[in-house]
Amino acid sequence: MRSLISFKPAALASVLVALAGCQSLQSSDNFLGVVTPYRIEIVQGNVVTKEQAQAIKPGMTRAQVRDILGSPLLTDPFHADRWDYVFTIRRQGAEPQRRSIVVLFDGEVLKSIDPGGELPGEREFVASIDTFKTRRNAPALALTEEQVKALPLPVRPAAPEAAASAVGATRTYPPLEPR
Template identity: 35%
Template sequence: MRKSLYYLSLLTSLTLVSCSTILNNLPGVYNLEIQQGNIIDQAMVNQLQPAMNKRQVLYIMGSPMLDNVFHKNRWDYVYSIEPDGEDRVQKQISLFFENDQIVGIQGDFKPGAAPAIKSSGEITIDVPKRDLDRTLWEKITGLFGYDDVEDAPKPEAKSSPGSATVKLPL
């Protein structure tokens, strides 16, 4: 009786382990990429400058992931992602403050030597003024031979002369 219970428990445990392995590696099954923590990239770290205050750092990096009660002058940012069954990638950076100004950076990122210039992300396009000859209704009636509409006076456009400026995000 004891031996059969042992084999039954061994068979059950092997079945459960193989099911999880098989289910995790099925082709065509979508696995979610779950990002955890603050998204940190090198461009953000390059914007950090010595003697920046906490408010400026908060604007660039966002709120810290860990708020340590024992170290109020240390902000820790942690980012973790496990893409499509690959190994987990975890990056962290710690910022140290003294007198409400940044004095040190420690972690997986190093600030760049050149000052970072952030582009606005907008471009300006000059759109020329469009001269509307006929309305859509006038064009449709012109196809059927009702050209007497063309003799009617055209309303003046209310837009100012010249070109319009449109800002588009990149």
Template identity: 40%
Template sequence: MSALTAKPHYSLPRFLVVVACVALASCSSTTMSDSAVNPVNWITPYKVDVIQGNFVSKEQVEQLQAGMTRDQVKSVLGTPLMASLFHADRWDYVFTLKRQGVEPQSFKYTVFFKGDQLVRFGGDSMPSESEFISSLSNKRKLGKVPVLEATEEQLKAAEKSKSSASNTQSESSSDSLPAGASNKVYPPLESQKQ
């Protein structure tokens, strides 16, 4: 009789694991790494929105007038992001917004003072508040927002249903007690620390 030779036993799950590893390794090539076909690109980690600085709207810029004091400018635009000791007569308002899947937004606006008086101001073309808010929209649509205020009829109907429910509950709770039983009040399970 001939010597027994050992034949390796390949199972289907092991074969599929090897095929999956080869497929994922091939996905790391430069031609597929940027592709939507690459399964590695299907799952992306969550990135936090990074907001820095003060957003200055078009409406705020329109309120600025030469001759305003520093306090008046601060009440209109807010505290500047950058106020340098070396440039005490210059305030820079910088706003940046970095969001996942959206091109970063950056706005800069500068105001110049002479002493305590606003002399000149300028910078990027600022969007209005409504334009800026509409640019923040997510890819998903939430649908119609429900009315958050109840009408007088709805309030009265809710009060009636609440009072009728409490009446039927008190009647049913007294009916459900066995004969001779009383409503006992028990002490709390945990002692109260004093």
């Protein structure tokens, strides 16, 4: 009987440890530090960068705005003069992002654009979603001055007089078909 009483707290403790372990497995991104579950990449809406927003000027037509920003994600039939550009991305290995840009029109003419905060530049956006940052140690694509000077000089072609003196065929070829 005494061993049964001492067994209950040990069993209770082991059950609590096991349940705590199950909770930590659900909240982590990997299983035992080895296996990472696949998470689908979700991209919705239009990417609007700082360069695109700077190209939009009051007085532009709806067609001009659509050419620069693309089609809006939301157009409300009750607010025909408002376009909403919403962008969300969830990518494994990168921070989730959400942006909402509101474009207001006065009839067919652009009245204002509200970017809803600081927009990233095109390069900044690509860097923020690039999950291969550590593997991309690409060499520079331009040569330095020292490297250009170290290159061998190109070989000059033969003088034009030597080429002009060779008249007629210099090689003879066998016939392609037997006679």
